[in-house]
Structures are given as C-alpha cells and as structure tokens.
Amino acid sequence: MKINRRGLIAGGLAAIASGTLNGLPLHAASGGRRDGYGAAVTLADLQADVRLRDAVTRYCTQIVPVYELKWPTLRPSAHMFDFEKADALLDFARQNNLTMRGHNLVWYADLPEWTRQISDASSAETALRDHISTVVAHYRGKLTSWDVVNEAIPEFPRKSTERRDSLWLHLLGSNYIRMAFRAVAEVDPDVQLTLNDYDIESVGERFSARRAALRDLVSELLDTGTPLHAVGLQAHLHGELEIDTEGLAKCVAEFRAWGLEVIVTELDVDDQKLAASQAVRDMIVAKRVDDVLSAISSDVPVRSILTWGLSDRYSWINQMFPRGDHLPNRPLPLDADFQPKPFMNVISKFTREAT
Numbered sequence: 001m002k003i004n005r006r007g008l009i010a011g012g013l014a015a016i017a018s019g020t021l022n023g024l025p026l027h028a029a030s031g032g033r034r035d036g037y038g039a040a041v042t043l044a045d046l047q048a049d050v051r052l053r054d055a056v057t058r059y060c061t062q063i064v065p066v067y068e069l070k071w072p073t074l075r076p077s078a079h080m081f082d083f084e085k086a087d088a089l090l091d092f093a094r095q096n097n098l099t100m101r102g103h104n105l106v107w108y109a110d111l112p113e114w115t116r117q118i119s120d121a122s123s124a125e126t127a128l129r130d131h132i133s134t135v136v137a138h139y140r141g142k143l144t145s146w147d148v149v150n151e152a153i154p155e156f157p158r159k160s161t162e163r164r165d166s167l168w169l170h171l172l173g174s175n176y177i178r179m180a181f182r183a184v185a186e187v188d189p190d191v192q193l194t195l196n197d198y199d200i201e202s203v204g205e206r207f208s209a210r211r212a213a214l215r216d217l218v219s220e221l222l223d224t225g226t227p228l229h230a231v232g233l234q235a236h237l238h239g240e241l242e243i244d245t246e247g248l249a250k251c252v253a254e255f256r257a258w259g260l261e262v263i264v265t266e267l268d269v270d271d272q273k274l275a276a277s278q279a280v281r282d283m284i285v286a287k288r289v290d291d292v293l294s295a296i297s298s299d300v301p302v303r304s305i306l307t308w309g310l311s312d313r314y315s316w317i318n319q320m321f322p323r324g325d326h327l328p329n330r331p332l333p334l335d336a337d338f339q340p341k342p343f344m345n346v347i348s349k350f351t352r353e354a355t
C-alpha cells in the first residue's frame with residue numbers, strides 16, 4: 001500500500017485534533033509495563049537520571065545494554081574480561097523484575113584496538129572462541145537471548161551470498177558465522193540464539209537486496225544445521241521512507257515457516273529528513289512503527305520488541321543523524337521530558353499489559 005504523504009500528514013493532523021491514532025487514544029497514553037517491551041539503556045544514563053530509571057521500570061519488562069556487553073567494555077585486553085558494568089545492569093534488571101538480552105557477541109564494528117594484532121585464521125578463531133565461551137558462560141541462565149552475530153549483511157549487497165566485510169570474514173571466511181552460533185549453543189543450550197540485522201524494512205532496492213541477503217544467510221545456516229532460533233530486526237527506521245509492508249511480511253512469514261522466531265531488537269525512527277513540525281513528525285514516526293509492527297504481526301504476535309533507548313533525551317540518533325535545522329530529534333516512544341508520544345501508543349497496541 002502506498003502512503004500519500006500529504007494525506008498522511010493531513011490525516012495525522014486531523015487525528016491529533018480528534019485525539020486518536022489508528023483508533024487509539026493519543027493522550028491517555030498507556031501507563032504500565034508492557035509484556036515483551038523493553039529498551040536499550042546505558043549504565044551511565046541510568047545512574048545519572050532517576051527519571052530514566054523510573055521510566056524504564058514504569059514501561060518495560062526487559063532491557064538490553066547499549067555498550068556494556070560489547071567488546072570495548074568487556075575486553076580491555078586480549079587476556080582480560082571486565083564484567084563489572086554489564087553485571088551492574090543485570091543487577092538493575094533483576095531488582096526491577098526485568099529480563100535482559102545480550103547484545104552482541106560478534107560484530108564487524110566496535111572492536112578494541114588490541115584486536116588489530118589478530119592477523120591469521122588460527123588466532124582469529126582462538127580469540128572468537130575464547131570471547132564466546134567466557135562471556136556466554138558468565139551469563140549462562142541469566143539472559144533471555146543473545147545477538148550472536150550482528151550485522152553480517154553488507155550495506156549494499158551485490159548478490160545475496162555476499163557477507164559484510166569484517167576482521168572475522170577476512171580471516172575466517174563466512175564460516176565464522178556458523179562457528180559462532182555453535183560455540184554459543186555449546187556453552188548455553190537454553191538461551192535464544194539470534195541473528196540480528198538492519199535496513200530490511202523500508203521500500204527500495206537496497207532494502208530488497210538486504211532482505212534477499214538475509215534470507216540467503218538464514219537459509220544457509222539452517223541447511224547446515226546451525227543452532228539458530230531467532231531473527232532480530234533492528235528496525236532502525238527512516239522517517240522519510242515508507243515501509244515495504246508486503247516485502248517485510250513475506251520475509252517474516254518465511255522465517256517463521258522455517259521455525260524461527262522474529263523479534264524487534266533496536267526500534268527507533270530517524271526523523272532527520274522530516275519537516276520541522278513536531279506534531280507531524282511524531283505522527284509519521286508512529287505511522288512507520290505501526291506499519292512495521294502490523295506487517296510482522298498479522299499472523300503471529302511479536303513476543304519481544306525493544307526500542308534503542310526509551311526517551312528522546314538519550315538516543316544515538318541525536319549524535320549520528322542530527323537535523324539540519326538543529327531541532328532535537330524525536331526518534332523514541334517518550335519525549336525528552338519522559339512524556340509518552342504517539343509512538344508509545346503504538347507499542348501499547350502491539351503488546352499486552354504485563355501482569
């Protein structure tokens with residue numbers, strides 16, 4: 001379905017005037033924890049801002065660390081592991097009756113300096129196995145799900161068999177993906193093993209190519225008996241691009257038919273290219289989220305939806321995709337003062353109140 005932008009804006013404004021979005025009340029926004037809904041948080045922000053702590057415990061039933069389980073935090077050197085910050089987040093989660101996901105074990109980005117010394121296949125394999133076995137063992141039985149491999153699909157795949165360049169691909173070939181999943185399953189047989197990727201949700205050739213590459217990778221992993229349980233859609237959406245609801249629904253249906261769960265892992269909407277009006281921006285942002293969640297939950301409800309942050313006050317979008325007019329971005333369910341926006345109503349529409 002094509003969305004007429006002017007119609008959307010006019011409809012959005014009319015809806016705001018009447019206080020509804022897709023039939024949902026806009027202002028009586030959804031208090032209360034939502035089952036399966038959560039947000040990415042950093043320990044520093046949580047410690048510094050009691051409003052953020054309150055908002056997380058008010059709306060969420062799960063969290064995922066933004067940095068604290070990435071290599072630069074966990075691995076100060078080749079022979080050291082530092083779990084202090086991630087453990088503090090796990091404590092916060094447990095004290096507040098929240099579950100925690102793990103993000104991530106293997107990624108092309110955010111590798112510490114010392115990994116530059118890794119220059120042959122055998123040391124790459126040792127480093128990867130050592131990291132996985134130690135980290136996964138430390139959190140065995142404590143996390144619900146791990147992003148085992150993050151962003152394995154190239155930015156612009158030329159063919160569906162192409163994988164994203166990385167230290168790991170360079171030294172180990174695409175086998176590193178299978179190897180990583182197997183290594184995690186050996187240490188924690190119960191945690192959900194997720195392949196996580198971005199930019200498969202919108203309309204356009206690049207998005208279809210990325211979807212095809214993801215499909216190819218998932219099918220190859222399953223064909224080779226790799227322990228894979230879920231596909232994570234990061235869903236870093238682009239405000240100015242419509243959602244390819246048909247393409248997305250088809251892709252997700254196929255993953256489910258193959259026995260996989262589909263989860264939303266890093267939802268937010270980059271509003272860099274949207275017009276200035278706050279109300280219109282909030283409507284378009286909510287509409288993109290609604291389109292994605294509708295497309296992927298028409299048959300089966302999505303059991304896990306995480307946004308990449310909770311309040312616009314703490315979002316990577318402000319640094320990564322600042323607006324030309326210098327207005328603050330509005331990518332998340334709560335505004336900078338922790339008030340719910342239409343985005344939060346959409347989250348409520350697709351989740352149940354937690355008991």
Ligand code: XIL
Nearest residue numbers: 066103150151198234236266308316
């Ligand atoms: C981002 C963080 O939010 C930023 O603060 C950091 O500088 C880079 O990483 N996909 C992912 C996340 O899987 O780990 C990224 O997080 C956002 C894109």
